[in-house]
Amino acid sequence: MSKRTLRIGAGCSADTTIAWPQMANFGELDYFIADYLYEASVANFAAELQYETGTGFAAEVAGPELEPCFRRFIEKGIKIITNAGGLNPLGCAEALHAVTRRLGLEPKIAVVHGDAVLELLADGAHDMFTGEPLPEDLISANAYFGAKPIAEALALGADIVITGRVVDSAMIVAPLMHEFGWAWDDYDRLGAATAIGHLLECGPQPSGGICTDWKDIDWSNTSFPIAECFDDGTAILTTVPGTGGRIDVGTTAEQILYEINDPQRYYMPEVTCDLSELTLVQQASNRVLVSGARGYAPTSTYKVCCMQAQGWRSVITGVISGPEAEEKARRTVDAVLVRMRRLATTAGFGEFLNTHFELIGSGASQGVHALRHEAREIVYRVVVDHAERAAVEPLARVGRSSSVSMAPGTGALFSSSVAPLMRMYSTLVEKQRIPVLLAFEGETRRVEVPTHGGFDSVSVKPHAPMPVATAGAGTSVALVQLAWLRSGDKGSLSNIGVIARRPEYLPWIKAALDCEAIRDWYAHLYENPLSARIECHELPGLHALNFLMYGALGGGAVSSPRFDPMGKGLAQQLIEFPVPVPEALLR
Numbered sequence: 001m002s003k004r005t006l007r008i009g010a011g012c013s014a015d016t017t018i019a020w021p022q023m024a025n026f027g028e029l030d031y032f033i034a035d036y037l038y039e040a041s042v043a044n045f046a047a048e049l050q051y052e053t054g055t056g057f058a059a060e061v062a063g064p065e066l067e068p069c070f071r072r073f074i075e076k077g078i079k080i081i082t083n084a085g086g087l088n089p090l091g092c093a094e095a096l097h098a099v100t101r102r103l104g105l106e107p108k109i110a111v112v113h114g115d116a117v118l119e120l121l122a123d124g125a126h127d128m129f130t131g132e133p134l135p136e137d138l139i140s141a142n143a144y145f146g147a148k149p150i151a152e153a154l155a156l157g158a159d160i161v162i163t164g165r166v167v168d169s170a171m172i173v174a175p176l177m178h179e180f181g182w183a184w185d186d187y188d189r190l191g192a193a194t195a196i197g198h199l200l201e202c203g204p205q206p207s208g209g210i211c212t213d214w215k216d217i218d219w220s221n222t223s224f225p226i227a228e229c230f231d232d233g234t235a236i237l238t239t240v241p242g243t244g245g246r247i248d249v250g251t252t253a254e255q256i257l258y259e260i261n262d263p264q265r266y267y268m269p270e271v272t273c274d275l276s277e278l279t280l281v282q283q284a285s286n287r288v289l290v291s292g293a294r295g296y297a298p299t300s301t302y303k304v305c306c307m308q309a310q311g312w313r314s315v316i317t318g319v320i321s322g323p324e325a326e327e328k329a330r331r332t333v334d335a336v337l338v339r340m341r342r343l344a345t346t347a348g349f350g351e352f353l354n355t356h357f358e359l360i361g362s363g364a365s366q367g368v369h370a371l372r373h374e375a376r377e378i379v380y381r382v383v384v385d386h387a388e389r390a391a392v393e394p395l396a397r398v399g400r401s402s403s404v405s406m407a408p409g410t411g412a413l414f415s416s417s418v419a420p421l422m423r424m425y426s427t428l429v430e431k432q433r434i435p436v437l438l439a440f441e442g443e444t445r446r447v448e449v450p451t452h453g454g455f456d457s458v459s460v461k462p463h464a465p466m467p468v469a470t471a472g473a474g475t476s477v478a479l480v481q482l483a484w485l486r487s488g489d490k491g492s493l494s495n496i497g498v499i500a501r502r503p504e505y506l507p508w509i510k511a512a513l514d515c516e517a518i519r520d521w522y523a524h525l526y527e528n529p530l531s532a533r534i535e536c537h538e539l540p541g542l543h544a545l546n547f548l549m550y551g552a553l554g555g556g557a558v559s560s561p562r563f564d565p566m567g568k569g570l571a572q573q574l575i576e577f578p579v580p581v582p583e584a585l586l587r
Helices: 013-026 039-051 064-075 089-102 148-155 170-180 187-200 249-256 325-346 395-405 503-512 515-521 570-574
Strands: 005-012 031-035 079-082 109-113 138-143 160-163 226-230 235-238 272-274 279-284 287-291 294-296 301-321 354-360 377-386 415-430 436-440 443-447 475-478 483-490 493-500 534-539 544-549 578-581
Touching: 005 013, 005 170, 005 187, 013 031, 013 064, 031 170, 039 138, 039 301, 039 415, 064 079, 064 089, 079 170, 089 109, 089 160, 109 148, 138 415, 148 160, 148 170, 148 436, 148 443, 160 170, 170 187, 187 226, 187 235, 187 249, 187 272, 187 287, 187 294, 249 279, 249 287, 249 483, 249 493, 301 325, 301 395, 325 354, 325 377, 325 395, 377 395, 395 415, 483 570, 493 503, 493 570, 503 544, 503 578, 515 534, 515 544
Parallel strands: 005 031, 031 079, 079 160, 109 160
Antiparallel strands: 005 226, 109 436, 138 301, 226 235, 235 287, 272 294, 279 287, 301 377, 301 415, 354 377, 436 443, 475 578, 483 493, 493 544, 534 544
């Protein structure tokens, strides 16, 4: 292992109040990565620009709360890479220039842009997951750029690099490529860098956030992750000293499986990453060695995220208490929706695009696996969608009326909102059609990136199937006793990662938990479960299985009306799945 190390710390938009000051004051970093983009935030930025209600970038990055952190980072020579530019990276750079001037600082700021490609979409283009033709009224389309333009900005001397839409891991891959001087066709190192980036890109999720074994973690001062990266492509994932959180094999493995599809074909702009043989070793408390990721040539295309404005969505939530709360809530929701339909018809708006409700506290997300009991409090949630804003705006007034005209025990509404209704599509565009641009010190240049691709599925090295137990079992235990679990999302697809706590558990897990078992367990997510597409991929290095459930999220983070549109809770629904095992296995 090389003695040369690079320390990269990461924060994310969901917890900037902790991440930025923690890393600025105590991280002892070379680079700080701030991740602001996910599917829903891109939709929000597209809506801001469409309806002229915002900047189209993460405005908080230029807000007063983070100013002390910028001063600290710049004075300590810590470089910042962030995708806070959203759909307006040049505007974000202008705002950040104003902040640094006000602070009396003069960092060199570079901007990666050119990812807005709406005009380049070909006629007849289709969604890459559903095959559905792209609609003609898209309002945005943004290519997921890679690490090359960020690395070029660093080579030019940038202190801060702002990007638009890039793959999240690119912000970590770029400094590794730049600092270690790796070649852009060294695919194994690019694969290793991508794995490190994947671990860091979601802030504290590998360092104790949302982990299966959650009970003894200090969330009030949770640690964001730091990767100590080495020239050979390995890294040690660790925490900020003196903070809460936890990094161990379980938390790290969970994050590896978060939001991935086929682990042997994790497509990035510069590499096709193979995570199947990645291994984790606990070296000390809060220190995990990450190694074993590989890479192959990339494809010749960029993934492009497209947004369509479909109208407006109104959502209300309220609470009903007392005996028979669930029945009261159900009747309340029915009455609210009848009133809304009557108002829409009277006003000439016609039918709603969609109506949806959930009774939270009744097992609304659990399907047949919900524990039946008489709840004494129910939160009801009602969603209505329509092409016209005026059709959905009355929902809050109708909902408020329930406190005086409907069930006893009805409290006041505690939330109501009206927001643009967006839908996301994903497609592929040839790289050679999209110029990658870099703005730096008053000049804009085109970045030459590899466009030829070269990926061939035949080159992917297959691994032997992991063993399945066949001997008789004496008892059944909950899956959580044998495995760590985490669920993630990509559009309307959900993945469920299942990692054996000990290698000898995996054959028994695999014997009980297959695609048909998953289809049955999550049947409530589908109108027709028998036609649902379910896949299972193996990761021998982590003794893990990755299940993919296509179409499980009802539109996903951007458009699903459910209270858990990203499927964050789906892995938790599986923890009680019964796994037959021999009693000796548990001793």
